[in-house]
Amino acid sequence: MFFTGPIWLSILIPIVFAPVLLIASLAIRPGRVGLDKSAFLSAAGLGLAFIKGGALLAAVLVGFVWFMNQNRSRNPNFPIEGVPRMLVVVVALLIVWTFILTRTRYGRHIYAVGGNAEAARRAGINVAGIKTSVFVTCTTMAVVSGILLAANTGKVSPGSGGGNTLLYAVGAAVIGGTSLFGGKGRAIDAIIGGLVIATVNNGLLLLNNASWINYVVTGGVLLLAASVDAISRRRRSAAGV
Numbered sequence: 001m002f003f004t005g006p007i008w009l010s011i012l013i014p015i016v017f018a019p020v021l022l023i024a025s026l027a028i029r030p031g032r033v034g035l036d037k038s039a040f041l042s043a044a045g046l047g048l049a050f051i052k053g054g055a056l057l058a059a060v061l062v063g064f065v066w067f068m069n070q071n072r073s074r075n076p077n078f079p080i081e082g083v084p085r086m087l088v089v090v091v092a093l094l095i096v097w098t099f100i101l102t103r104t105r106y107g108r109h110i111y112a113v114g115g116n117a118e119a120a121r122r123a124g125i126n127v128a129g130i131k132t133s134v135f136v137t138c139t140t141m142a143v144v145s146g147i148l149l150a151a152n153t154g155k156v157s158p159g160s161g162g163g164n165t166l167l168y169a170v171g172a173a174v175i176g177g178t179s180l181f182g183g184k185g186r187a188i189d190a191i192i193g194g195l196v197i198a199t200v201n202n203g204l205l206l207l208n209n210a211s212w213i214n215y216v217v218t219g220g221v222l223l224l225a226a227s228v229d230a231i232s233r234r235r236r237s238a239a240g241v
Contacts (some may be wrong), residue, residue, distance in 0.1 A: 059202050086148060090191065094139075097187040112136060115183025166213060171222040172197050196221075 065083060073080040101107035112120040113130045121127045150156045176193025178185030200221065204214045 024214075030073060064162065086152070089148060090146075094142075094187050094191060101202070106130075106133075111183055113182070164218065167215070167218060167222070168194075168197050168201075171218055174222055176227045181229070194220055 068083045069081055071079045071081045101110065106205075109120070109130050111124050112123065113127050114231060116178055117127050121132075149160065153160075172193035173190050174180060174187065174193065175196050176185075176189030176191070178189050179191075197218065200217060204217060
């Protein structure tokens with residue numbers, strides 16, 4: 001469940017991984033339009049900024065890994081230390097899908113089909129192919145999450161993935177800012193929404209409330225987020241945006 005190891009390895013890995021993250025962040029950054037070459041840094045200035053950014057990111061990662069390697073449990077018989085494996089997988093998927101959605105033609109086609117399928121079809125985009133590939137991709141991500149869940153619990157039963165799992169999945173995306181009507185959303189939005197859902201769920205469990213209250217509160221938050229999305233989309237349509 002956790003990555004644990006010697007302290008020197010915990011410090012070495014973030015230092016090595018920091019330039020990779022920095023390069024990935026530069027690669028997935030949307031390109032600027034309408035700027036001339038003078039608006040960008042020179043090669044020397046860019047190299048210095050890269051070194052400073054890499055050093056700062058390495059320091060943050062080292063501090064984070066060091067903190068996670070401390071025993072955070074109040075129960076001496078049940079230690080909690082190490083970096084969760086789930087966190088590493090989530091960060092990797094976040095980088096990959098942010099790059100795909102923002103820097104590839106396929107990602108732009110997904111936004112186009114989600115925003116206006118008819119306009120995308122007239123622009124020459126294979127709407128049916130894009131929709132099929134998106135469904136396949138979502139199914140693949142669900143398979144990955146199922147494998148991680150089975151690895152975390154150490155078992156699989158007919159009831160695995162049931163309950164409010166689907167509600168949490170939809171709620172995380174909508175609460176994070178992804179539009180139910182399509183054409184709007186980022187990979188980071190699902191992470192933010194998932195953190196909100198997890199915080200609400202954990203807080204309700206700590207309050208020892210009945211299980212049905214968890215469904216009501218989560219559904220209410222989801223309904224509020226969907227309502228805000230619908231209202232904002234209607235206002236943009238009325239304004240011609």
